[in-house]
Amino acid sequence: EPEVTQTPSHQVTQMGQEVILRCVPISNHLYFYWYRQILGQKVEFLVSFYNNEISEKSEIFDDQFSVERPDGSNFTLKIRSTKLEDSAMYFCASSVESGGDTQYFGPGTRLTVL
Amino acid sequence: GNSVTQMEGPVTLSEEAFLTINCTYTATGYPSLFWYVQYPGEGLQLLLKATKADDKGSNKGFEATYRKETTSFHLEKGSVQVSDSAVYFCALSSREDYKLSFGAGTTVTVRA
Numbered sequence: 113e114p115e116v117t118q119t120p121s122h123q124v125t126q127m128g129q130e131v132i133l134r135c136v137p138i139s140n141h142l143y144f145y146w147y148r149q150i151l152g153q154k155v156e157f158l159v160s161f162y163n164n165e166i167s168e169k170s171e172i173f174d175d176q177f178s179v180e181r182p183d184g185s186n187f188t189l190k191i192r193s194t195k196l197e198d199s200a201m202y203f204c205a206s207s208v209e210s211g212g213d214t215q216y217f218g219p220g221t222r223l224t225v226l
Numbered sequence: 227g228n229s230v231t232q233m234e235g236p237v238t239l240s241e242e243a244f245l246t247i248n249c250t251y252t253a254t255g256y257p258s259l260f261w262y263v264q265y266p267g268e269g270l271q272l273l274l275k276a277t278k279a280d281d282k283g284s285n286k287g288f289e290a291t292y293r294k295e296t297t298s299f300h301l302e303k304g305s306v307q308v309s310d311s312a313v314y315f316c317a318l319s320s321r322e323d324y325k326l327s328f329g330a331g332t333t334v335t336v337r338a
Contacts, residue, residue: 145325154331155270155315160324168324203269211321212258212277219269 114138116218118204124224125194133189133221135204144187145205145215146179148172155203161187162210194225228253232316232329239306239336247301247332249290249316257318259283259292259299260326264313273301273314306336 117136125131137144146158159169161179178190187206191198201222205215233248251257261273261283274283279294288303299316316329 143324147326155317155326155328157325157327162324170325205270205326210324212319212323214260214272214275215319215326216272217262217270 116204116206116216118202118218118221120221121219122222122224124226127196127225128193131191131194131223133191133202133204133223135187135189135218136185137187137204137206138216139185141206141208141216143167143207143210143213143215144179144181145207146189147203147205147217148200149203149220150197150200158189160210167210191223194223196225199223199225228257228318228320228323228327230316230318230327230329233332234330236333236335239334241308241336241338242305243336245301245303245306245310245334247314247316247334249299249301249329251297251299251316251318253297253318253320255320255322256294257320257323259290260317260319261288261290261299261301262315262317262328264315264331266312270315306334308336308338310334311336 144161149155159173160167201220204218207213207215229252258277260275262270263273274285276283276292282291313331317326
């Protein structure tokens with residue numbers, strides 16, 4: 113069964129450093145998403161991406177964040193200058209359609225900012 | 227905007243007990259409703275979904291019915307197992323939306 117994959121599984125970085133989190137969505141899916149979950153808190157939407165453009169973003173997704181689909185398979189989340197409060201589990205998801213369609217999640221990348 | 231209110235946890239049960247986790251929602255239009263499960267150390271897995279009023283989603287012995295009149299999507303299982311220990315998230319997505327809105331999650335622990 114196809115699945116969403118994410119790398120790395122755990123990333124440790126120093127405050128102020130740039131990090132890139134990588135995702136490979138399910139191959140026939142067209143919509144891609146990033147969510148984050150701070151330890152013990154709810155899962156929060158960050159951004160959705162379709163047709164090489166951001167289709168929706170949350171207040172969390174400020175200028176420090178960017179997304180890219182650099183080739184036909186990868187989908188990346190970049191944090192330019194990490195802060196302590198960026199420490200969280202970051203989940204990538206994908207779906208065939210938007211608006212109520214099922215989103216399939218990857219296993220997550222745990223980001224620790226020291 | 228859309229929001230999901232989920233029963234507070236944690237919930238601790240004995241094996242073979244009945245489980246119910248309450249979920250109510252606020253949304254514009256007619257959202258799709260989901261339950262996701264997160265087993266220890268793993269990511270989010272879709273447990274079940276319902277896309278219109280009175281639909282019942284079911285999987286692995288879990289069931290939830292989309293109740294438009296009470297704006298609810300309560301999760302139930304008649305006889306839980308130790309392997310059902312996980313965090314359960316209620317979520318919704320509207321036709322006009324690109325995102326899932328999640329509830330706070332309910333931690334369920336099943337003791338042998």
